[in-house]
Every structure is written in structure tokens, then in C-alpha cells.
Amino acid sequence: MTTKVLRSLQVVKKSGSLQCVVCGSRRYSTSTNAESFSTNTSSNTSSTSTNSTNTSSTSTYSRKDAELFDIVVAGGGMAGFAMACSLGQSKVLSSLRVLVLEGGPHTDASLEALSAAPHDNRVCAIAPPSVRLLDKLGVWHDICGVRTGPVKRMQVWDSESDAMIAFGDGHRALAHIVENRVTVAALRARVPSSIEVRYGARVQSFDLPPPATDGLPLLTLRDGGHIRARLLVRGASVVRGASVVRGASVEHLEVWTVCRGGNTAARGTDSLPWWQHCSSRYGQSAVVATLQLEREENESNITAWQKFLPNGPLAILPLRHGLSSLVWTTAPGHAQALLAMDARSFADAINSALWSNERAHSAPWLESLQRRGTQLARDVGHLFSSATAAQVSSRLLPPPVVGVVEDSRASFPLALNHAVHYTANRVVLVGDAAHRVHPLAGQGANLGFGDVAALTTALETSLLLGETLGSASCLYEYERIRQRENLVMLAAIDALQKLYSSTAPPLVLLRALGLAAVDAIAPIKEKIEAYVQR
Amino acid sequence: MKSCRCCLKSLLCHQSTPAWWHVMPQNYCTVREINIKTETYQNTRHKQQSSFNDEEVRKFGALSDHWWARDGPYKPLHSLNRLRVPLVRDGLISTGATVSKDGRQPLEGVTILDVGCGGGILSEPLARLGASVTGLDASHKSIEAAQQHSSLDADLQGRLQYKCCDLDTFSQRLDQQYDAVVASEVLEHVDSIEAFIESCNACLKPSGSLFLTTINRTPLSFLGAIVAAEYLLRIVPVGTHTWDKFVPIEALKKLLEERGLQTRLQHGMLYAPVLDRWCWVADTSVNYALHAVNIADTSVNYALHAVNYAPESPMSPESPTSSLS
Numbered sequence: 001m002t003t004k005v006l007r008s009l010q011v012v013k014k015s016g017s018l019q020c021v022v023c024g025s026r027r028y029s030t031s032t033n034a035e036s037f038s039t040n041t042s043s044n045t046s047s048t049s050t051n052s053t054n055t056s057s058t059s060t061y062s063r064k065d066a067e068l069f070d071i072v073v074a075g076g077g078m079a080g081f082a083m084a085c086s087l088g089q090s091k092v093l094s095s096l097r098v099l100v101l102e103g104g105p106h107t108d109a110s111l112e113a114l115s116a117a118p119h120d121n122r123v124c125a126i127a128p129p130s131v132r133l134l135d136k137l138g139v140w141h142d143i144c145g146v147r148t149g150p151v152k153r154m155q156v157w158d159s160e161s162d163a164m165i166a167f168g169d170g171h172r173a174l175a176h177i178v179e180n181r182v183t184v185a186a187l188r189a190r191v192p193s194s195i196e197v198r199y200g201a202r203v204q205s206f207d208l209p210p211p212a213t214d215g216l217p218l219l220t221l222r223d224g225g226h227i228r229a230r231l232l233v234r235g236a237s238v239v240r241g242a243s244v245v246r247g248a249s250v251e252h253l254e255v256w257t258v259c260r261g262g263n264t265a266a267r268g269t270d271s272l273p274w275w276q277h278c279s280s281r282y283g284q285s286a287v288v289a290t291l292q293l294e295r296e297e298n299e300s301n302i303t304a305w306q307k308f309l310p311n312g313p314l315a316i317l318p319l320r321h322g323l324s325s326l327v328w329t330t331a332p333g334h335a336q337a338l339l340a341m342d343a344r345s346f347a348d349a350i351n352s353a354l355w356s357n358e359r360a361h362s363a364p365w366l367e368s369l370q371r372r373g374t375q376l377a378r379d380v381g382h383l384f385s386s387a388t389a390a391q392v393s394s395r396l397l398p399p400p401v402v403g404v405v406e407d408s409r410a411s412f413p414l415a416l417n418h419a420v421h422y423t424a425n426r427v428v429l430v431g432d433a434a435h436r437v438h439p440l441a442g443q444g445a446n447l448g449f450g451d452v453a454a455l456t457t458a459l460e461t462s463l464l465l466g467e468t469l470g471s472a473s474c475l476y477e478y479e480r481i482r483q484r485e486n487l488v489m490l491a492a493i494d495a496l497q498k499l500y501s502s503t504a505p506p507l508v509l510l511r512a513l514g515l516a517a518v519d520a521i522a523p524i525k526e527k528i529e530a531y532v533q534r
Numbered sequence: 535m536k537s538c539r540c541c542l543k544s545l546l547c548h549q550s551t552p553a554w555w556h557v558m559p560q561n562y563c564t565v566r567e568i569n570i571k572t573e574t575y576q577n578t579r580h581k582q583q584s585s586f587n588d589e590e591v592r593k594f595g596a597l598s599d600h601w602w603a604r605d606g607p608y609k610p611l612h613s614l615n616r617l618r619v620p621l622v623r624d625g626l627i628s629t630g631a632t633v634s635k636d637g638r639q640p641l642e643g644v645t646i647l648d649v650g651c652g653g654g655i656l657s658e659p660l661a662r663l664g665a666s667v668t669g670l671d672a673s674h675k676s677i678e679a680a681q682q683h684s685s686l687d688a689d690l691q692g693r694l695q696y697k698c699c700d701l702d703t704f705s706q707r708l709d710q711q712y713d714a715v716v717a718s719e720v721l722e723h724v725d726s727i728e729a730f731i732e733s734c735n736a737c738l739k740p741s742g743s744l745f746l747t748t749i750n751r752t753p754l755s756f757l758g759a760i761v762a763a764e765y766l767l768r769i770v771p772v773g774t775h776t777w778d779k780f781v782p783i784e785a786l787k788k789l790l791e792e793r794g795l796q797t798r799l800q801h802g803m804l805y806a807p808v809l810d811r812w813c814w815v816a817d818t819s820v821n822y823a824l825h826a827v828n829i830a831d832t833s834v835n836y837a838l839h840a841v842n843y844a845p846e847s848p849m850s851p852e853s854p855t856s857s858l859s
Contacts, residue, residue, distance in 0.1 A: 091637030212604065214686060463638055465619045466659025468687065472604070473613075 079431025601653025
């Protein structure tokens with residue numbers, strides 16, 4: 001019920017630049033829906049006429065040379081390989097025929113080779129629920145054997161005010177910073193031999209059956225092969241890794257064509273086109289790099305620092321002693337300038353951004369109001385706290401950046417993307433195919449792992465109820481559970497991004513007081529920590 | 535002839551669709567008259583010796599095209615699978631009828647008779663779980679619809695067969711007995727409960743399980759299953775159910791006891807119309823499910839917890855907690 005309401009709200013949302021992703025070379029015939037969205041006309045509109053769909057689509061369902069699999073995971077990456085491991089490990093699902101299609105080449109990089117190689121610039125913050133899933137898959141032990149950067153303390157502060165918040169006591173890990181390629185390699189190594197993985201398999205088109213019919217999805221590969229699946233799981237990230245030489249920005253937007261099959265009579269029965277996304281571009285780019293920090297003898301690198309600047313947040317995530325990963329979200333022009341600088345200037349730019357106290361608007365009355373508000377928040381916090389000593393977090397300064405690892409700088413564009421439907425007839429989206437979020441909260445990978453766990457559970461329950469694989473009720477259960485969680489997180493992250501992107505004094509005051517209140521009042525902070533650790 | 539002190543009409547007088555003013559006061563009887571009600575109820579239904587009713591069969595035959603329509607008149611039966619498949623699956627695992635350790639097919643090696651299978655809504659999931667299922671229905675059209683739908687799924691070949699026959703005739707011409715007999719949403723449509731239970735028992739192996747889901751005969755079930763479901767919310771077509779034929783749970787348990795079937799589990803079920811979801815509830819006033827075991831062979835009573843059920847068999851969260859009668 002809630003999902004239906006939320007879905008309808010997404011459809012009527014008018015703010016921002018809504019883009020209806022009309023997938024592929026064939027346009028849907030539901031023109032009423034196409035009118036209310038600005039369609040992406042540059043490359044995706046039907047260059048081939050719709051006439052060709054009728055002749056080719058009716059014959060594709062009866063292809064006799066197509067291989068048949070129970071589950072096809074289209075797209076590797078963290079979510080895809082995690083899904084494969086999860087399917088292989090489940091007692092109920094391990095007897096199914098599963099195929100994983102990975103577009104990239106097969107790399108012989110073993111985990112030992114990766115531990116000797118320098119750190120990659122694309123990292124993810126793995127939260128405790130994802131750690132539990134990876135542990136269950138037997139992968140976490142392998143990842144820890146390579147390298148992880150535990151985050152035991154986190155400090156978030158604002159450039160426009162004195163407000164700050166700190167999480168963590170320095171002992172228990174709030175999250176772990178793991179390189180993406182280490183996670184993927186560890187998952188690949190644990191995929192059971194009963195599951196077939198094909199590398200270099202790029203899908204040219206998907207032929208999907210109309211809703212409430214009995215057809216099966218048909219995949220056409222670029223090398224001409226055909227594959228039919230009882231359930232198609234789409235998991236790959238839309239934007240590929242940005243591991244290129246410095247100075248270049250990467251935009252690998254994987255455009256996958258989706259053909260809508262079936263006869264014309266069935267087309268008009270749908271009220272919403274599939275794969276409709278709610279998306280908005282933030283107008284920001286993220287710059288990533290691996291930084292060398294000043295080593296201090298008696299302090300280990302366990303703190304994650306995040307400062308909200310007027311153009312976007314700057315985050316330093318610990319990798320190991322003396323080494324951290326940078327994720328700096330800023331305007332595209334500034335991002336290009338940062339990539340073009342030499343290493344020295346780049347390090348100076350980071351240091352000055354972290355340490356400067358300059359404000360866009362500074363007014364004495366504003367600062368005194370903030371001080372009073374912060375003091376009030378602390379007094380309220382004392383009411384909840386039993387200790388007489390102030391439970392206020394002490395503000396620390398991040399260690400200075402002394403250098404940048406060579407060839408580790410890159411940038412990629414940011415966008416918010418959420419699929420209105422996670423499921424269709426025999427198709428389901430997990431991970432980045434379903435949602436893309438701003439990196440300010442480090443939740444992108446965690447939402448994907450949550451999707452994998454929920455889909456596995458939904459499939460197990462469905463098969464034990466004697467339903468067919470990919471039945472509508474099973475997929476709807478998965479969509480209901482995941483949208484309920486993902487939409488909350490997406491909305492919160494989007495709200496935070498919008499709140500911190502402005503320098504208007506009233507907004508600054510509001511967010512300063514809010515941050516001080518959350519920091520001072522212990523029950524609220526505990527609730528947030530519990531939610532992240534759930 | 536006893537007459538209810540709340541109304542002047544005799545308890546034995548009933549029409550096929552009772553008018554509300556006749557039905558409602560009758561059930562304001564005090565508790566001590568429940569025994570009289572049970573006895574009288576048994577006497578009335580006892581008159582007809584056969585469980586087969588032409589009119590009921592024709593009613594379902596007329597809607598045979600809609601058995602598998604997801605939003606058709608049988609939508610609640612499809613969503614009821616969420617409760618009754620775990621009921622049968624976990625009930626059979628707990629009585630040790632299955633020794634299969636395969637995660638995906640926990641009912642392998644079990645033979646099940648689905649009485650009043652209709653379009654095969656319950657038969658197909660049970661067959662997919664590994665059981666060898668025989669679906670029985672007296673309506674030709676329903677059996678045809680069931681056979682046509684089961685032919686679409688290759689997994690069901692060899693495990694699922696349908697027979698168009700009434701239960702009495704079938705039980706007299708049995709070639710094998712079954713590990714379990716399932717009669718879901720059937721009892722409230724038969725004429726003689728006694729004859730029906732006897733025929734079901736005849737089809738059961740010793741220590742076999744009988745699974746029943748039906749509707750209780752209470753004022754609440756009149757309001758819920760007739761007034762709300764048929765007239766107000768239009769969940770089922772008008773005339774699907776007859777309040778007179780609803781089965782009081784105490785009378786049913788007594789009947790089963792007399793035939794050597796010990797009730798192992800009883801639980802209520804509740805339907806949420808807008809969400810199209812069923813859930814287990816403790817109250818058996820409207821819909822209820824019952825699992826009874828044939829205890830002709832008394833050694834099964836003590837073997838209940840020592841059976842070799844698959845240790846990893848998932849006890850679904852939808853499975854009700856057992857409550858012995």
C-alpha cells in the first residue's frame with residue numbers, strides 16, 4: 001500500500017528536471033505518459049522505426065536455439081556477483097541453473113596480487129549489515145585478508161558555522177572502507193562452480209514479455225548468442241569505474257536497449273512504461289584520489305572526516321596508516337581545475353579547504369545566535385545524559401595532506417536515479433540498476449547489498465510456497481520491502497544534499513542548530529547509530 | 535424439536551439462504567444451548583447421505599474460465615496459498631510423512647489427494663514442492679481448466695494428475711491410499727459432512743494427515759463471509775456461500791474424533807481485502823484451518839517428535855504455532 005502511494009508520488013513529482021528514460025531504440029506507444037516527461041531525445045529515441053518491432057518481436061519468443069537458464073544475472077559488479085554467491089549458497093536456490101553475464105574481461109588478478117598493488121581510487125564504505133551479508137557468503141574473511149580501513153570515528157562539520165557532529169568512540173568500527181575491485185574480486189572467487197560466469201558478454205538487447213503473460217525474457221548478445229531466462233536480474237552499475245589517468249573525466253553510461261515485446265494489442269494495457277526512472281542531475285562532479293597523510297606515531301588512521309563546503313562535501317576516508325581516500329564533490333568546473341593541477345597544488349587545495357575558517361556570509365548576529373542555539377542544545381542534551389560531564393564531542397583537526405598518489409585522480413558526474421518499479425514480468429533490478437545516490441552518506445553499495453539479501457529471501461520463500469520462479473507475487477514482495485527502505489534513505493540523502501548546498505543565512509542557522517542538537521542529545525544520536533548498524 | 539428461546543422459529547427450519555431476521559436472533563442463544571445446536575446441526579446434515587451437491591458443482595463450473603485470472607473472482611484463493619501451502623508442508627514435515635532432505639522439494643515422496651481442487655490453485659504448488667498430487671473435482675469444466683493450466687509448466691509433468699469424480703464414488707474405487715488428504719474451502723459446499731469425512735478417511739493411510747480449511751458458523755461469520763464479502767465488498771460472487779452450510783469448529787472436531795482423526799492443530803485465518811493478504815489469527819470465528827491425523831495406528835502419537843524430518847526444513851514464519859485441541 002505504502003509502495004503504491006510512494007510510486008504514484010514519484011510519478012507526479014514535478015520539481016527538478018524529471019527525465020523519463022525511454023529505454024532503447026523502440027519507443028513505447030503510451031503517448032500520454034511520454035508527454036508529461038521530457039524524454040531523452042539525444043541518443044535513445046527510436047532511430048529504427050516501430051514497424052520493425054512487430055516483425056521481429058513475435059518471432060523472438062519462439063527461438064529454438066536460445067539457451068534456457070533459470071536465473072540470468074545481467075551485469076557483474078558488486079551487486080551482481082553478490083547475487084550469484086547468495087544464490088549458490090542458498091539450500092533452496094542452489095539447484096537452479098544460473099548464468100552471470102559480465103561485460104568486462106576476465107582478470108587473473110588474485111587477491112594476493114591485489115594486496116600488493118597500490119590502492120585503487122574507487123572505494124566504498126561497507127556498513128555492518130553489509131558486513132554481515134558478506135560474512136555469510138564467506139567473502140568478508142577474504143576481504144579482511146587483503147586490506148580494509150576500519151572507520152572507528154567520524155567527524156562531520158560545516159564550513160558556514162561552528163556546528164559539528166562526531167560519531168563513534170574510537171573502539172568499535174562504524175564502517176569499513178574497502179576498495180571496489182577488492183570486493184568484486186573476492187566475490188568472484190567465491191562464486192560456486194555450479195554457476196556459469198561469462199566474461200566479455202555484452203548484451204545488445206533485451207526482449208521482455210508484456211505484463212501478465214507467460215513469455216520469458218530473451219537476451220541477445222553482441223556476439224549473436226541468444227539466452228532465455230525464467231528470471232532476469234539486472235545488477236550492473238550504470239556508471240563504470242573511473243580508474244583512468246589523471247586529467248580525464250570518465251562517463252561510461254551504459255546504455256542498454258530494452259525492447260518491448262508482444263503484440264500491439266497488449267501494449268496499450270500498461271498505464272506506466274517500464275524502467276521509468278525518477279532522476280535529477282546534481283550539477284556536481286565527484287573528484288576521487290588517494291592521499292598521503294602525515295603519519296603520527298601514536299595515532300592510527302581510523303577517522304573519517306567530512307566537511308560540507310558551499311559547493312559540496314569533502315570527505316577523507318581512512319585506508320590504512322598514512323593513506324586515505326578522497327571523495328570531493330564540487331562544481332564540474334572546479335573538478336576539472338583540480339584534476340589539471342599538479343600534485344603539490346592539489347594537496348594545498350585540500351588542506352586549505354579543510355582548515356580554512358572562511359565563510360560565504362558572516363554576520364555577528366548570526367554567529368551569536370548560533371552560539372546561543374548550540375548552548376541551548378547542549379543544555380537540553382544534559383537533561384538526557386546521566387553523566388555530569390558534558391557529552392559534547394571535541395572538535396579535532398584532520399591530519400594534513402602531504403601528497404597525492406600518482407595517477408589516482410579522477411572524476412565522475414553525480415546524479416540521483418531511482419527506478420519507479422524495481423520489478424516487471426520476470427525481471428528484477430538490484431543495486432545501482434535500481435538506484436543511484438549521492439556519495440555523501442556512503443550508502444550506495446550498502447543499499448545494493450540489502451537488495452541482494454532481500455531478493456534471495458523473497459525467492460527462497462516463494463519457491464517454498466510452491467510458486468513458479470519469478471512469480472509476480474514474489475517479485476512484488478521484494479519490491480515492497482526494498483522500496484520502503486531505499487526511498488527513505490534516498491529522500492534523506494537528497495534532503496541533506498539540498499540543505500547543505502545553500503549558503504543563505506537562515507538555512508545555515510537551521511542546519512547548524514539541527515546538527516548541534518543531534519550531537520548534543522544522546523538518544524537521537526544513538527537512534528541514528530542503531531539505524532546504521534541494524 | 536427444540537426451539538430457540540430467542541426466536542419463535544424452530545431450529546430445524548432452515549432455508550437455503552436464510553433471511554437475516556431468521557438467522558440473527560437464533561444465535562443469541564446462551565452457551566448451554568450450543569450442545570443442542572451441535573446435535574441438531576448433525577441431525578440435519580445427517581439426513582443427506584451423500585456429500586455431492588449438483589447445484590454447488592454447477593456454480594463453480596460456470597466460473598471455470600476465471601480460476602487462474604489473477605484479479606478474478608478467485609483472487610482470495612490465490613493469496614490463501616500463502617497460508618495453506620506452509621500449513622500442509624510443515625504439517626507433513628512435523629508428522630514425519632516426508633524424509634526428503636532436498637531444500638527445494640520438501641514434500642518429495644508424499645502422495646496427496648486434493649479434494650475439490652477446482653482449477654488446481656492448491657494442487658500445483660504442492661506438486662512443485664515434490665509431492666505426487668491427485669486433484670479431484672466433480673466439475674468437468676474445472677478439471678479441464680486445471681489440466682490446461684498445469685500443461686503449461688513442465689515441472690508438473692508426472693507429478694500432478696486430475697480426476698473428474700465425486701468423492702464418494704472415488705473413495706469406493708480407491709486403488710491407493712494417500713499420505714495426506716486436503717479439502718480446502720470445500721466443507722462449506724457439501725451436503726453431508728459426515729459422509730464427506732468418512733470418504734476422506736477411507737482415502738487416508740493409517741497415520742495420514744487430513745487438512746481442512748473452511749468457515750465457521752457464527753454471527754461474525756455471517757457478517758464477515760456473507761454480508762461483507764458477498765454484498766458489501768464483493769470479494770466473492772453473491773450466492774457463493776450459504777450460512778447454513780458453514781461448519782462449527784466444535785462439531786467438526788467431535789466428528790473427526792469419532793472417526794479416529796485426532797486434531798493436531800487449529801488456527802483462525804483473516805483476510806484483508808484491500809491488501810489481498812491473509813494472516814493467521816487466534817480467533818476461529820470466521821475462517822479456520824485444521825490439521826488432523828489418523829490415529830488408527832496409535833504408535834504415531836508418541837513418534838511425533840522423534841521423526842526424521844529434514845533438520846534444515848524452514849519453518850515458515852507464516853506457519854501457525856501448534857495448539858492441541
